[in-house]
Amino acid sequence: MNIHEYQAKEIFRKYNVPVPQGRVAFTVDEAVEAAKELGGKLWVVKAQIHAGGRGLGGGVKLAKSIDEVREWADKILGMTLVTHQTGPEGKVVHKVYIEEGADIAKEYYLGMLLDRAAEMPVMMASTEGGMEIEKVAAETPEKIVKVNIDPTIGFQGFHGRKLAFGLGLPKEEVGTFIKFASALYNAYMDNDAEMVEINPLIKTGDGKFLALDAKMGFDDNALYRHPDISEMRDLEEEEPTELEAKAHGLSYIKLDGNVGCMVNGAGLAMATMDIIKHEGGEPANFLDVGGGANPETVAKGFEIILKDPNVKAIFVNIFGGIVRCDRVANGILEATKITDVTVPVIVRLDGTNAEEAAEILRNANIENIIAAENLSDGARKAVAAAKGEL
Amino acid sequence: MSILVNKDTKVIVQGFTGKEGTFHASQCIDYGTKIVGGVTPGKGGQEHLGRPVFNTVAEAVETTGATVSMIFVPPAFVADAVMEAAEAGIELAVIITEGAPVRDMMYAKMYATKKGMSTIGPNCPGIITAEECKIGIMPGMIFKKGNVGLISKSGTLTYEASHQVVQEGFGITTAVGIGGDPIIGLSYKQLLPMFEADPETEAIVMIGEIGGDLEIQAAAYIKENISKPVVAFIAGQTAPKGKRMGHAGAIISGGSGTAAEKMAALEAAGVKVVVSPAEIGKAVKEVLSK
Ligand SMILES: Nc1ncnc2c1ncn2[C@@H]1O[C@H](COP(=O)(O)OP(=O)(O)OP(=O)(O)O)[C@@H](O)[C@H]1O
Ligand SMILES: [Mg+2]
Numbered sequence: 027m028n029i030h031e032y033q034a035k036e037i038f039r040k041y042n043v044p045v046p047q048g049r050v051a052f053t054v055d056e057a058v059e060a061a062k063e064l065g066g067k068l069w070v071v072k073a074q075i076h077a078g079g080r081g082l083g084g085g086v087k088l089a090k091s092i093d094e095v096r097e098w099a100d101k102i103l104g105m106t107l108v109t110h111q112t113g114p115e116g117k118v119v120h121k122v123y124i125e126e127g128a129d130i131a132k133e134y135y136l137g138m139l140l141d142r143a144a145e146m147p148v149m150m151a152s153t154e155g156g157m158e159i160e161k162v163a164a165e166t167p168e169k170i171v172k173v174n175i176d177p178t179i180g181f182q183g184f185h186g187r188k189l190a191f192g193l194g195l196p197k198e199e200v201g202t203f204i205k206f207a208s209a210l211y212n213a214y215m216d217n218d219a220e221m222v223e224i225n226p227l228i229k230t231g232d233g234k235f236l237a238l239d240a241k242m243g244f245d246d247n248a249l250y251r252h253p254d255i256s257e258m259r260d261l262e263e264e265e266p267t268e269l270e271a272k273a274h275g276l277s278y279i280k281l282d283g284n285v286g287c288m289v290n291g292a293g294l295a296m297a298t299m300d301i302i303k304h305e306g307g308e309p310a311n312f313l314d315v316g317g318g319a320n321p322e323t324v325a326k327g328f329e330i331i332l333k334d335p336n337v338k339a340i341f342v343n344i345f346g347g348i349v350r351c352d353r354v355a356n357g358i359l360e361a362t363k364i365t366d367v368t369v370p371v372i373v374r375l376d377g378t379n380a381e382e383a384a385e386i387l388r389n390a391n392i393e394n395i396i397a398a399e400n401l402s403d404g405a406r407k408a409v410a411a412a413k414g415e416l
Numbered sequence: 417m418s419i420l421v422n423k424d425t426k427v428i429v430q431g432f433t434g435k436e437g438t439f440h441a442s443q444c445i446d447y448g449t450k451i452v453g454g455v456t457p458g459k460g461g462q463e464h465l466g467r468p469v470f471n472t473v474a475e476a477v478e479t480t481g482a483t484v485s486m487i488f489v490p491p492a493f494v495a496d497a498v499m500e501a502a503e504a505g506i507e508l509a510v511i512i513t514e515g516a517p518v519r520d521m522m523y524a525k526m527y528a529t530k531k532g533m534s535t536i537g538p539n540c541p542g543i544i545t546a547e548e549c550k551i552g553i554m555p556g557m558i559f560k561k562g563n564v565g566l567i568s569k570s571g572t573l574t575y576e577a578s579h580q581v582v583q584e585g586f587g588i589t590t591a592v593g594i595g596g597d598p599i600i601g602l603s604y605k606q607l608l609p610m611f612e613a614d615p616e617t618e619a620i621v622m623i624g625e626i627g628g629d630l631e632i633q634a635a636a637y638i639k640e641n642i643s644k645p646v647v648a649f650i651a652g653q654t655a656p657k658g659k660r661m662g663h664a665g666a667i668i669s670g671g672s673g674t675a676a677e678k679m680a681a682l683e684a685a686g687v688k689v690v691v692s693p694a695e696i697g698k699a700v701k702e703v704l705s706k
Contacts, residue, residue, distance in 0.1 A: 142598055142628050145522060177522065218519050247491060248517035281656060293570020293596075293625060296651040297693035303654040304692045312655070345572045345579070347555030376579060378555055401576070402694035 027244045029258045030074040032123045034222070034240035037255075041213035043206065045237045048125035050074065057099035060124040061092055068127025071098040073119040076263040078225075078241060079109030085119065088127060095124065120262055128238055133226035134193060135159050135170075136207065138214050140221075144174045147214065149207065151189045155226035181211035199233065206235045217255055218248035267330060274326045276315055283308025285412045286331035286340035286369075288324070290315050290349075298343045301401060307409030310337045315344075320353075321360035328365040339416075341408035342373045343401065351375040351383035359390050370394045370411040374404030418545035418590040419565065419610040419617075420508060420534075421484060425549050428476045428506075429454040430497045431488035431513075433464050440488065440512070440553050441465055447550040452480040473497075473504035483507045486542065486551050494538060495520035502531035510551045511537035511601070521599040528601075535601030541571040541593035552593065562587015564700055565611035567604055568623035569596040569630075570651060573693070577621050577649070580697025586704065589617045596625055604634035612642050619645045619704050621696060622687070626652035627673045635681035645703035646687045649696055650675040 032050040039045060049060035061069045073085030080086050085107045087098040099122055108116035133155035141148035152170045154162040162169055171192030173185045186204030195203055206227075214222045223241040230236055249256045261269065271278035277292065281299075285307045289295035292314045299309040311331060315323050324342075331337055344354050354375055362371075371394055375383040387397045396416070398404030410416040421427075427444070431437040432454020442465055445451050453468045453476050460471030470476040473485065485506045489497045494516040501509045509528065516538045528535050536543055542552015546561040558575050560582045568574040574593050581588060592607055594600055604622060611617045620642070624631040631650065638646055653675040679689045690699045 140518060140522070140598055143633075145525060145599055177519075178526065215519070218517055220518070245518045247515045248519065250492065251517075279656075289572075291570060291572025293568070293623070293651050294572035294576060294693075296570075296625065296655055297573055297576070297649070299655065300651060300653045301692050301694060309654065345575050347558065347572075347575055377558060377575060400694065402692065405694070 027246055027249060027255075027259055028076045028263070029242055029244075029255070030076065030121070030123075030260065031072065031240050032074055032121075033258045034242040035237070037213055037217065037242065038237055038240055041209050041216075043209045043213055043237055044235060045240065046126045046128050048123050050121055050123050051099065052121050054096060054099045054103060057103075057122055057124050058092060058096050061089070061095040064124065064126050066126050069095050070125045070127055071095060071102060072123040072125060073102050073105070073107050074121045074123050075107055075112070075117040075119055076260070077109050077111040077117060079111050080107065083107050083109035083112075085109070099124075117263070128228060128236055129231040130226075130228045130238075131231050132229040134228070135162075135225045136210065136227045137223040137225070138210065138219075138221065141174055146174050146176055147211075148172050148174050149185065149189060149211065151193055153193055155228070159225055175211065177215065181208045199229070202233075202235055217252055218245045219243065220245050267333060271313070271326075271330050274323065276313060276323060276327060276330065278330055279312040280334060281309050281311050282336070283310045284336045284338040285408050286310045286313075286334070286337040288313050288315055288327045288331065288340060288342045290344050294343065294345060298341065298405070301405040302341065302409060305402070305405045305409045307405075307412055310334055321357040321364065324357050325361035325364035328361055328367050332365070332367065332369070337369060338414070339370045339372065339408050339411035340367070341404055342371060343404060344375050346375055346377035346379065346383070350379040351377055352379045352386060355383035355386040358395070359386070359392070362392065362395070367394065370396060370416060372396050372398050372404050372408040372411060374398040374401060376400065417614050417616040418548065419607070419614050420590065420592070421543055421545050421549045421551060423448065423545075423548040424450065425484055426450050426452045426480060426482040427484045427486055427549075427551055428452060428473070428480060428482040429486045429488065430473065430501065431490075432456050432467075432469060433459055434488060436512075437488035438465065441486070443556070444486070444550050447556040448547075449549045449551060452482050473500045473506065477504045477506065484551060485509045487511045487513060489513060491515035491517070495524040498524040498535065499527045502528045502533040506533055509533060509535045509601075510542050511535060512540065512542055512553055513537075514539040516597070518598050521597065525599055525601065536592060537595040537597075537601060539597050540595030540600075541574055543590065543592045544588075545590045546588045554591070554593070558582070559591060560587040561589075563589060563616055563618040563704075565589050565614065565617040565620045566591035566623075567607050567620070568593055569625045570623060573623045573649075573651060576693065577623055577696045580694075581621065581700050584697040584701045586700060589614060596627075598628075603630050605630070605637050608634065608637055608642055612644055617644065619647065619700055621700060622646055622648040622682075624648065624650045624678055626650070626655055626675050626678075629673060631678040632681045635678075635685040635687065638682070638687060639685035645706070647696060647699040647703060648679075648682045648687045648689050649693055650678045650682075650689070651693070653679075653691070
């Protein structure tokens with residue numbers, strides 16, 4: 027689960043990771059009010075969406091007067107912000123963060139996440155802070171300093187020194203940096219974060235370190251023990267159909283093609299998308315119905331797939347194991363009674379009792395339910411049906 | 417022969433008396449697995465599925481001589497269960513539970529490694545040596561005995577691959593579902609040498625997925641160390657680039673863990689990589705008839 031910058035900065039404050047003063051605002055008036063409360067002469071108006079690259083996309087603006095705060099808040103609130111991380115459709119901005127303008131002497135990058143290969147967290151820092159750290163990683167990886175932190179010993183001075191000296195900090199700044207990094211480590215570990223990223227981490231004119239940006243994501247499996255973080259969930263940032271699917275135990279992701287897919291298991295679901303493409307079609311979605319594949323979940327699956335008007339055919343690809351194919355076949359027939367399915371449905375059931383299942387589908391004699399012999403036959407038929415060639 | 421488990425392997429079940437534990441333990445027993453007991457704290461002394469129940473893993477190990485534990489406890493308690501197994505001298509823990517916090521698994525695996533216990537999973541179908549020993553939730557009848565070793569991140573793709581291998585007239589020695597969580601136990605790199613050393617295994621099927629770099633590591637390992645033919649499929653070739661937040665993931669992995677990258681690395685290592693998931697069985701036939 028991801029949270030907004032303003033929420034991540036709340037967590038930072040709690041852990042003594044230094045951040046500028048700021049207030050979140052949902053309306054232009056609130057934004058102006060926030061700027062007045064903050065005082066000073068320079069403010070930054072920042073779009074709050076779950077994606078990076080806001081600066082380059084026009085979602086972060088400097089304001090030199092209250093009038094400019096009003097102007098920018100008015101422009102940014104309600105805009106559809108497109109960045110390289112939102113996808114081409116962009117994201118609508120529902121709130122802005124009004125922050126005091128900082129005096130930037132130098133920008134750095136600091137981030138932390140799980141290093142899967144080392145099986146422990148890694149903290150990464152770079153002198154190339156600012157907006158295009160991915161480029162740095164690709165073109166000049168030597169400019170990124172990394173240190174693995176064994177959680178059984180926690181964040182030690184030597185971890186901090188490796189990063190600080192790696193960044194080329196003068197020795198009188200090393201102590202302050204270590205304090206900063208150590209606080210960040212605690213914020214990450216205590217909250218079961220999946221990643222935390224500060225880009226830019228700045229040094230101010232008077233030699234202080236300050237997190238100007240803050241991104242945090244959390245391990246969904248651990249949210250049960252962090253009710254305060256679960257509360258930060260912003261449903262507006264999530265796809266409504268994906269949320270609806272999740273509520274029914276389905277995992278759904280909408281794509282751009284016209285062949286709907288309903289599959290059991292995430293790996294097989296991905297493989298099904300692959301084979302559709304391989305056969306010359308385009309998948310309309312990823313949908314994992316899980317192990318159950320009972321009439322209710324299958325019916326819900328049809329309903330969700332058919333919400334997408336692009337869908338011209340549906341490929342049901344179920345590998346029956348412990349849940350036998352004959353039961354799944356009956357489930358599919360039941361489901362077509364619950365949800366009206368108007369497009370051709372190509373059904374490939376393999377595994378335990380596959381023959382009985384084929385028999386059940388044949389005997390039901392429903393015009394738009396077409397049984398497939400095997401995986402490639404199913405994919406081929408589904409692609410043909412979507413093209414109106416079946 | 418086979419790897420890791422066989423008809424003589426003594427297995428206990430942690431989370432034995434729960435709904436999942438009960439259902440799958442009885443399926444394993446029907447398959448022929450030597451389930452010698454189980455652990456449910458507070459139910460020690462009772463009998464379940466005709467096997468003794470113990471309060472602690474230590475007691476279960478002492479009484480039954482079990483070397484493997486199949487773990488079904490709820491996600492919040494998985495790390496505790498794994499560490500208890502390690503402490504009690506279990507050699508291999510097969511963790512079926514889905515939804516364990518990553519931080520917990522990180523500590524649990526560190527402790528397991530320190531105690532010399534191997535783990536498989538979490539969030540996986542388990543391990544099966546065909547027609548001998550099933551430790552997990554896979555449908556046993558799909559795995560006919562044969563000469564192909566199988567390693568897979570994905571559950572249903574494991575079944576799919578085995579099914580295709582069997583349809584081509586071959587069969588499976590041992591199949592291992594390693595799971596796809598951020599922290600997992602035994603992976604390609606540890607399992608490949610076991611299959612290489614197993615005289616009955618003549619070919620290896622490897623099913624991977626997008627994300628992480630385990631398949632890339634496997635490719636490097638295969639190139640240097642594996643003489644048996646390997647067939648691979650990587651799921652997610654057409655998966656759209658996920659909407660992301662932040663840049664850290666791309667920085668740490670160097671590459672981005674795409675299917676194309678993994679397929680190229682495996683191909684360069686001499687692996688027979690199939691583009692279509694329907695071609696796994698045929699590819700096995702091809703490499704075995706060379
Ligand atoms: N409080 C502030 N004072 C001065 N400048 C700021 C402030 N906050 C942000 N900026 C400037 O705006 C830029 C973009 O803001 P920020 O990094 O928060 O968003 P972003 O573009 O989404 O980040 P990323 O590209 O890392 O995903 C920063 O690099 C910084 O130069
Ligand atoms: Mg930034």
